[in-house]
Amino acid sequence: MSGLQVDGITFRYAAKGPAALEDVSFRVEPGVFCALLGPNGAGKSTLFALLTRLVVARAGRIEVAGHDLARHPRAALAAIGVVFQQPTLDLDMSVWSNLTYFAGLHGLSGRKARCAIEAALDRLSMRERAGEPVRNLNGGHRRRMEIARALIHRPAVLLLDEATVGLDAASRAAITDHVHDLAAHGLDGHRPAVLWASHLVDEIRPADQVVILHRGKVLAQGDARDLAGETTLAQRFLAMTGEEREGASGAAGPVGEGATGRAGEAAE
Amino acid sequence: MSGWMVAMRVICLREARRFLSQRGRFLAALVRPLVWLLVFAAGFRAALGLSIIPPYQTYITYEVYIIPGLCGMIQLFNGMQSSLSLVYDQEMGSMRLLLTSPYPRWWLLLSKLLAGVLVSILQVAAFLALAVLFGVEIPLEGLALLVPVLVATGLMLGALGLLLSSTIRQLENFAGVMNFVIFPMFFLSSALYPLWKMAESSPLLRDVCAFNPFTHAVELIRFALYGQLNLPALGWVVLTFCLCMGGALWGYDPGRGLQRRRVR
Structure with a gap:
């Protein structure tokens, strides 16, 4: 299996506390855009912490590009590109310096690093901003830069945790389109498996794989189109997570945005 | 250059660049x-008469006596400053980025430590140069031995900071470090x-001072300035480094409770 496989992951922050994740299993094949859909507090960020080995679970197994994360963490981490929910940029350093630092953390230096960084910047149309301090970039460009950074070492698995949070509609659409394009057409011939954590239904296309996570459990998974059935994905999501009232009143605004159309319509 | 060394180099360069850009911190x-x-x-000077004690061969002025202690103080503050920046990194998320590097966690943390030591040696060098300018006599014969000794003492104090950073969750708690770590250790x-x-x-206070690892770091520096290696002090410094580093690695272990608390 060369994409991402999660098998029976159960995780508790405290030994006797409630399970933050319970028996979570799914797989994402190379070239597939998989949306991990869940309301706030569903366990998405905990799952990302586990996938990036910031913490380890005592039960279950995670395999990245064929490498068991527990047994071969180095090989598995080398195959992961990640964009965390919280920005992880050094604002006082230039775009280029930030990227060089990251390339170095993955053991890339000299010409190899330079070529990889230039390619990643070109892909996100950020080449002309390379010399600017990150502080000068707007939120959308900072996110694009973080995605460019996650691609420098050509990862087999790309993880994005709420990558569009806090961005305006245009930036959100641009980033969502770009990541869909990455999964579909790949990086220089190889197509990464993409795991996109979000609570925004309108970022999901009908052909995307969807894993619905709620209170630490996988409620459903499959194609967005199939999951939506005769209704819309947003309505289905709200029905499953029991937040119809919130959605109707507008408190769950982002989910409500997609609730007006079918999953496919929302994305198109 | 191997990937391991590349990772260490970028971590050191980032720390040095950050330090040089923070002129206030340098000042x-x-x-x-x-x-x-x-x-x-x-x-x-007048209040405290000093007798001749090793490594000094003759009566010395108080300024000469406290030079090693002030070198240690620079490294102590720098170790805690590095610890503070680690807590900041954790809050700002850049620690996550560091820890998702494919190189072993102990290597990444050791690189962070060495970066801090590098910065502290730059500070000590600048301080000694200024002290000479102000007329304090500093023996030149010990400078060659002083560099490796400052690496050892810097690693010890940096590892202590690392250990603290693995237990502190919020930047606000850092004020406690000043009260409960820096001041008691120094005084x-x-x-x-x-x-x-x-x-x-x-x-009793003498015994407490003799137990304090910072005393041994200062004595190691004091003897090194006169070209002598104080082996018992070196032993204490190495032992303290191993204990603090072991504790810090435990604290940053992804399977341990401290890390679990932090990612929430």
Whole structure:
């Protein structure tokens, strides 16, 4: 299996506390855009912490590009590109310096690093901003830069945790389109498996794989189109997570945005 | 260059660049020991008579006595400053980025430590140069030995900071470090007064000072300045480094409770 496989992951922050994740299993094949859909507090960020080995679970197994994360963490981490929910940029350093630092953390230096960084910047149309301090970039460009950074070492698995949070509609659409394009057409011939954590239904296309996570459990998974059935994905999501009232009143605004159309319509 | 060394190099470069861009931090790192040297030492000079104790061959002025202690103080503050920046990194998320590098966690943390040591040695060098300019006599024969000794003491104090950063969750808690770590370590040591002087007022306090690893770091620096290696002090420094580093690695272990608390 060369994409991402999660098998029976159960995780508790405290030994006797409630399970933050319970028996979570799914797989994402190379070239597939998989949306991990869940309301706030569903366990998405905990799952990302586990996938990036910031913490380890005592039960279950995670395999990245064929490498068991527990047994071969180095090989598995080398195959992961990640964009965390919280920005992880050094604002006082230039775009280029930030990227060089990251390339170095993955053991890339000299010409190899330079070529990889230039390619990643070109892909996100950020080449002309390379010399600017990150502080000068707007939120959308900072996110694009973080995605460019996650691609420098050509990862087999790309993880994005709420990558569009806090961005305006245009930036959100641009980033969502770009990541869909990455999964579909790949990086220089190889197509990464993409795991996109979000609570925004309108970022999901009908052909995307969807894993619905709620209170630490996988409620459903499959194609967005199939999951939506005769209704819309947003309505289905709200029905499953029991937040119809919130959605109707507008408190769950982002989910409500997609609730007006079918999953496919929302994305198109 | 191997990938391991590339990772270490970028971590050190980032730390050095960050330090050089923070002029206030550089200035504070120099002003603090200079105030002690030029103001405090001048006042204490008359009050505190010093006898001839190793490694000194003759009577010395108080300024000469506290130079090693002030070098240690620079490294102590720098170690805690690095610890503070690690807590900041954790809050800002850049620690996550570091820890998702495919290189082993101990290597990444050791690289962070070495980066801090590099910065502290730059500060000590600048301080010693200024002390000479102000007329304090510093023996030149010990400078070659001083560099490796400062690496050892810097690693010990940096590892202590790393250990603290693995237990502190929020930046606000850092003020406690000042009160409960920096001040007691500095004042309960041989940095400002020799231990025999301390014993005159309280044998218990002398014993506490003799147990304090910072005392041994200062003594290691003091002897190195005169070209001598104080092996017992080196032993204490290495032992303390191993304990603190072991504790820090435990604290940053992804399977341990401290890390679990932090990612929430």
